[in-house]
Amino acid sequence: MLAKGGCPKSMLSIKDALEAVEGKWKLLILFALSASPKRFKQISKEVGGITDKTLSKELKNLEANELIKREVFDTFPPTVEYSITEHGLSLEKVIDELHFWGLKHRKQVIGK
Amino acid sequence: MLAKGGCPKSMLSIKDALEAVEGKWKLLILFALSASPKRFKQISKEVGGITDKTLSKELKNLEANELIKREVFDTFPPTVEYSITEHGLSLEKVIDELHFWGLKHRKQVIGK
Numbered sequence: 109m110l111a112k113g114g115c116p117k118s119m120l121s122i123k124d125a126l127e128a129v130e131g132k133w134k135l136l137i138l139f140a141l142s143a144s145p146k147r148f149k150q151i152s153k154e155v156g157g158i159t160d161k162t163l164s165k166e167l168k169n170l171e172a173n174e175l176i177k178r179e180v181f182d183t184f185p186p187t188v189e190y191s192i193t194e195h196g197l198s199l200e201k202v203i204d205e206l207h208f209w210g211l212k213h214r215k216q217v218i219g220k
Numbered sequence: 221m222l223a224k225g226g227c228p229k230s231m232l233s234i235k236d237a238l239e240a241v242e243g244k245w246k247l248l249i250l251f252a253l254s255a256s257p258k259r260f261k262q263i264s265k266e267v268g269g270i271t272d273k274t275l276s277k278e279l280k281n282l283e284a285n286e287l288i289k290r291e292v293f294d295t296f297p298p299t300v301e302y303s304i305t306e307h308g309l310s311l312e313k314v315i316d317e318l319h320f321w322g323l324k325h326r327k328q329v330i331g332k
Contacts, residue, residue: 111311119266123244124250124330125322132238147254155233157326163227167304174329195328209314210233213240216307 109149128173129199133158133166139203141176145191175199231283240285241311245278250308251315253288257303287311 128136140154152163158209170176175196241247252266264275282288287308293299
């Protein structure tokens with residue numbers, strides 16, 4: 109693929125993908141939700157270092173992109189749970205490759 | 221991998237990777253440089269929609285993370301060329317997966 113570098117059509121689809129997952133939080137939130145549906149506070153704790161305001165904004169954006177689903181349960185008091193959608197799960201390979209590359213990058217550059 | 225969702229060690233390496241390539245531009249710049257070394261204006265044109273100030277900042281950051289190399293050639297006037305490093309090329313699979321996912325996302329969500 110990289111040999112085709114600069115192909116305008118590929119550039120567009122990479123842009124599309126980057127726009128849907130841009131920022132440092134969205135993929136981490138999806139990763140946290142990939143194991144099981146979670147409540148707001150659980151996501152916040154697992155992702156780490158994110159403010160409630162930012163997490164709330166990111167969750168709305170992920171929902172708009174159909175990557176996660178928000179469900180309200182009629183308990184007392186009502187509970188809200190977030191889960192990953194099938195479309196969100198389809199980012200698995202992207203997250204996998206980032207994970208592998210992150211390990212390598214820490215060894216090669218950050219670890220210096 | 222996603223089955224291991226929430227594993228703190230994986231979370232760290234994904235964070236590392238996202239920090240190195242964060243924002244909407246870095247991976248696009250790497251993609252543009254993957255075909256051949258390029259000059260500033262060529263990169264700007266291929267990536268599209270990026271200001272000179274932002275491109276300059278992103279190039280410096282990519283250089284600091286050893287993902288690209290900046291070379292000055294003793295021509296008249298002097299020319300500067302940017303090329304992708306081996307470490308930058310190792311992001312190939314990440315970029316590939318983003319490309320494939322971006323195609324899918326356009327079909328499924330953006331195209332609606």
